[in-house]
Amino acid sequence: MSTNDYYQTNDQGHLMIGGVDALKLAENFGTPLVVYDVAQIRKQFNALKQAFVAGQVDYAISYASKAFTSIAIYQVINELGGHIDVVSGGELYTALKAGFPTEKISFHGNNKTKDELLMAVENNVGVIILDNFHEIELLKQVLHETNKKVQVMLRITPGVSAHTHEYDQTGQEDSKFGFDVRSGQAEKAFLQVKAEEQMELIGLHAHIGSQILETEGFNLEVEKLMQLVQEWKQKYDYQPQVLNLGGGFGIRYTAKDRVIGLGTFVEQIIASVRTLAEQYQLNVPAIWVEPGRSIVGEAGYSLYTVGSRKDVPGLTPYVTVDGGMGDNIRPALYQAEYEALVAKRPAAEPVEKVHLAGRYCESGDILIDQACLPKTKPGDVIAVLATGAYGYSMASNYNRVPRPAVVFAENGQAQEVVTRETYDDLIKNDRFYQEK
Known part of the structure; x- marks a missing residue:
């Protein structure tokens, strides 16, 4: 395992969080996923x-x-x-x-x-x-x-x-x-x-x-x-x-x-x-x-899976992930800035700048406006760093998207501490309108 100032990698070069491979976390718990070291x-x-x-x-x-x-x-x-x-x-x-x-x-x-x-x-x-x-x-x-x-x-x-x-x-x-x-x-x-x-x-x-x-x-x-x-x-x-x-x-x-x-x-x-x-x-x-x-800010990571990509000649590409402003409103709310890595190869040299965009139906749903990343493809797991404060706590169900799970990782073990919401959770407080 190797360590730089801001993240750790294992022998395969993958991002590690609390001693657990970030790709395994995404596989076992799904994405979007909030993970705390x-x-x-x-x-x-x-x-x-x-x-x-x-x-x-x-x-x-x-x-x-x-x-x-x-x-x-x-x-x-x-x-x-x-x-x-x-x-x-x-x-x-x-x-x-x-x-x-x-x-x-x-x-x-x-x-x-x-x-x-x-x-x-x-x-x-x-x-x-x-x-x-x-x-x-x-x-x-x-x-x-x-x-x-x-x-x-x-x-x-x-x-x-x-x-x-x-x-x-x-x-x-x-x-x-x-x-x-x-x-x-x-x-x-x-x-x-x-x-x-x-x-x-x-x-x-x-x-x-x-x-x-x-x-x-x-x-x-x-x-x-x-x-x-x-x-x-x-x-x-x-x-x-x-x-x-x-x-x-x-x-x-x-x-x-x-x-x-x-x-x-x-x-x-x-x-x-x-x-x-x-x-x-x-x-x-x-x-x-x-x-x-x-206490919790730098300990938190948000894991996302890459989906669509939009390229327009002469403009910055859009790379879209399966989360966004519903699980981290801070960039839209007050232009908060973050850094991101590709979890499979976090040490890879960036080759392009992209708008790292969210899935929500708002033009302002941009997690990182000018993210420096290696080339990505659908299915890649992206880790946004230092999201442990005011991300999940300000999360919403905008667009009726369930809120993510939260996992605590420590000493090579991972434990879900907040369960991912389901579609049933989204409607549990809804009531049918009875026309009179």
Whole structure:
């Protein structure tokens, strides 16, 4: 077996995922197929853990479920000693079914319903991150009705904008998320929550964006939050137990992405918190982060089978596969870029640029606009790299196409963890119209 920086091959030169031949995976489970190299997930999580341990601070690594949600991924995160954050009743329900420790669950979301909050409170979720004033009132109602107490954090919009796609920016003032600092919303929310005996305000939360490839944004985030903590200490004698700095650590999608090691992000964050705590004479809080993409993104592969090809003289050819925007909406949604390989010969030199197109009835269903590939033929298995985050979790049944199976591969063994949908699955909620 040989290895380069981004993939492994076996003695036959085939792409290997988790020690399993990608061609065998396609043969045994069909395509389209989402495959996770579980060892890579463990490696990324442990890189964060090691950096926190070396930094000698209290911490929690809370996996951001929205990147990829399933019972199996929750099992792996639990084995690794992690926390998780959920953003809906559905994600919470999945975590409960997985047996995930509820005290290690954080509940996010900018429009939680009363029923979802009730579900969280009744199942003793560890912390609810409050996002707006309406939610404070809803949670207050739930707590009064259940006569329970709950730990909460306030989501703060600190006025920091990460260098990323505009849809991925969440820390700037003009955002649907959180309580704005400059307008006084954050302080108003703080006073409301502190007045509630059934809510224990354990910390502050902020998230500045996704696919961040530099540390400066996190330094600014820490600075803004610690300034706020200093102000609230002086005015209200309050210091948070936890500073939750969100996630957004970037990964390598293509060769042009210059990726920073996860440990570097953590080291910078710890240093910034420590420096400002000393400067402002504050306690060093526990530091929480919420990685999602950086845990599962590069561990994921999407396997497709080549079908039709369209050649027009003078134009870039179209090579179509049996998946597309139904299992990976990111290229159509915000022009996300990927790289692809032919699974049978991933080391083969590319000889042409093609539009790697999907099967869906949309002109915008292009997985990779200018894919550099060797010559392909119908039946070839194509592997698109680094599709582990926001691919399956955003998948749809557009054109009534069933969603793919998901397989975990590790130590040469492969296991289906999400079954491929069937045509019967597509119509199971349909009902015949009865004309009256």
